[in-house]
Amino acid sequence: MALRTPPLRELHAERGAKFTEFGGWDMPVEFDGIRVEHEAVRSSAGLFDVSHMGEIEVSGPGATALMNRLTTNDVAALSAGDAQYAAITNESGEMIDDTVVYLLPDGETYLFVPNAGGDDAVFDRWTEHRDEWGLDAVVENATDEYAMFALQGPDAVETATALSDAPLADLNRFTVREASVAGVDCLVARTGYTGEDGVELLLSATDAKAVWEAICDVEQAGAEVQPCGLGARDTLRIEAGFLLSGQDFDVDSNPRTPFEADIGFAVDLDTEFVGRDALAAQREAGVEERFTGFRLTERGVPRHGYDIVNTENRVVGEVTSGTMSPTLDEPIGMGYIPVEYAGPGTNLRVVVRGNQKNARVQTLPFYEP
Amino acid sequence: MSFDIHDDCRYRETHEWARPNGAVRVGITDFAQDELGDVVFVELPNVGDEFAAGEEFGVVESIKAVSDLYAPISGEVTAVNDRLADEPELVNEDPFGDGWMLELDLADEGELEDLLSPDAYRDQTE
Numbered sequence: 001m002a003l004r005t006p007p008l009r010e011l012h013a014e015r016g017a018k019f020t021e022f023g024g025w026d027m028p029v030e031f032d033g034i035r036v037e038h039e040a041v042r043s044s045a046g047l048f049d050v051s052h053m054g055e056i057e058v059s060g061p062g063a064t065a066l067m068n069r070l071t072t073n074d075v076a077a078l079s080a081g082d083a084q085y086a087a088i089t090n091e092s093g094e095m096i097d098d099t100v101v102y103l104l105p106d107g108e109t110y111l112f113v114p115n116a117g118g119d120d121a122v123f124d125r126w127t128e129h130r131d132e133w134g135l136d137a138v139v140e141n142a143t144d145e146y147a148m149f150a151l152q153g154p155d156a157v158e159t160a161t162a163l164s165d166a167p168l169a170d171l172n173r174f175t176v177r178e179a180s181v182a183g184v185d186c187l188v189a190r191t192g193y194t195g196e197d198g199v200e201l202l203l204s205a206t207d208a209k210a211v212w213e214a215i216c217d218v219e220q221a222g223a224e225v226q227p228c229g230l231g232a233r234d235t236l237r238i239e240a241g242f243l244l245s246g247q248d249f250d251v252d253s254n255p256r257t258p259f260e261a262d263i264g265f266a267v268d269l270d271t272e273f274v275g276r277d278a279l280a281a282q283r284e285a286g287v288e289e290r291f292t293g294f295r296l297t298e299r300g301v302p303r304h305g306y307d308i309v310n311t312e313n314r315v316v317g318e319v320t321s322g323t324m325s326p327t328l329d330e331p332i333g334m335g336y337i338p339v340e341y342a343g344p345g346t347n348l349r350v351v352v353r354g355n356q357k358n359a360r361v362q363t364l365p366f367y368e369p
Numbered sequence: 370m371s372f373d374i375h376d377d378c379r380y381r382e383t384h385e386w387a388r389p390n391g392a393v394r395v396g397i398t399d400f401a402q403d404e405l406g407d408v409v410f411v412e413l414p415n416v417g418d419e420f421a422a423g424e425e426f427g428v429v430e431s432i433k434a435v436s437d438l439y440a441p442i443s444g445e446v447t448a449v450n451d452r453l454a455d456e457p458e459l460v461n462e463d464p465f466g467d468g469w470m471l472e473l474d475l476a477d478e479g480e481l482e483d484l485l486s487p488d489a490y491r492d493q494t495e
Binding site: 029033231234235299323 | 407433
């Protein structure tokens with residue numbers, strides 16, 4: 001199957017980006033090196049092309065009911081221009097995906113952002129359930145019409161403001177508004193996946209080049225905005241303790257509930273969503289395993305799939321994400337382990353190519369600005 | 370993009386270089402370090418360990434990947450680059466120089482001839 005390409009594939013290639021396949025998309029993984037890009041986001045600003053993220057729009061009289069039946073949070077709590085994090089669960093309460101739901105400034109249209117490659121399956125899920133329940137809602141998969149950029153870092157909002165017709169500093173976290181950026185109509189959201197302040201821009205794919213180039217040309221304190229690839233996006237989100245769909249949970253190979261993944265804040269059991277009863281029962285009973293962070297205290301890099309063992313050499317879990325943290329300069333990782341081992345300071349070991357390396361449980365996130 | 374290739378080295382298809390100069394110094398190529406990206410950890414053998422040509426002698430880890438290292442020739446390890454323990458980034462900064470990994474005594478001159486010439490390696494990476 002041919003890879004899907006972001007609208008600016010060629011522009012990124014000319015800039016010297018390296019590419020990788022991710023979720024069926026051919027995406028820039030690196031422009032100038034993961035460490036350089038990572039540090040730019042932590043110290044000033046970095047710009048990511050995240051056009052591989054899906055965009056599904058839901059509108060009509062039954063839109064709120066449909067959204068509330070298929071996402072774990074309560075969209076009825078959103079005012080126009082609000083955003084919320086949510087999971088999409090099956091009848092067993094296991095996560096199919098996680099997403100950010102926006103109620104657009106028109107107050108009528110929901111836009112949500114499934115992960116790369118998940119847009120078709122999620123679109124089908126929405127239309128099937130709409131029809132099954134007889135809801136009057138229009139569902140549109142607009143993934144190919146949108147470009148999406150993430151401008152992240154302590155200088156990100158100032159950079160976006162410099163190009164905008166409206167001030168953006170007063171845009172609250174997890175809200176979205178319409179603004180012109182570099183002369184192009186955008187949805188500007190104070191959201192992100194790096195642990196830093198910043199904005200995400202949703203705009204027409206046909207206008208992508210003008211906005212990308214304008215942002216790259218803004219100088220803040222003499223430094224230009226650093227273009228960043230998926231490599232730095234991954235190291236940044238691991239430091240922030242954020243889940244990656246398909247890697248930290250996977251409904252087929254590693255099914256996990258939002259409570260196991262420690263995102264209970266995104267679950268509202270007072271709404272009637274698919275998976276609600278299973279999750280209510282799990283809340284009552286408590287989870288046996290929980291998504292937990294740890295640092296290696298020896299040299300080595302924990303990576304996806306490595307075993308986690310207790311001090312009696314028994315395998316108690318598996319690393320789902322790990323890296324050498326560029327900010328902390330220490331190896332960090334995350335995975336699901338029994339709750340009796342999940343307390344901060346607990347000593348565990350990670351098996352790195354046959355060698356056990358000492359690790360210590362640490363409260364997430366690893367890094368906060 | 371063009372990568373440094375040194376004329377005084379021979380090369381393995383797996384992107385190690387071998388530079389005969391008394392003992393044979395071994396490292397990874399400029400192409401290899403660029404593919405790996407930021408190197409964070411290099412696992413090397415001890416002086417006195419012996420390897421056959423093509424045998425795995427260590428591991429290099431970057432932020433995004435882990436890659437095995439293969440001995441270009443057979444021999445006993447006579448030196449390892451201890452600086453890489455604290456400065457693994459030398460592999461990125463100077464792959465043919467300060468980022469070298471180990472030295473092997475040369476048991477069989479003929480094994481050098483089995484490796485790729487600089488031109489042959491250049492063809493492989495272009």
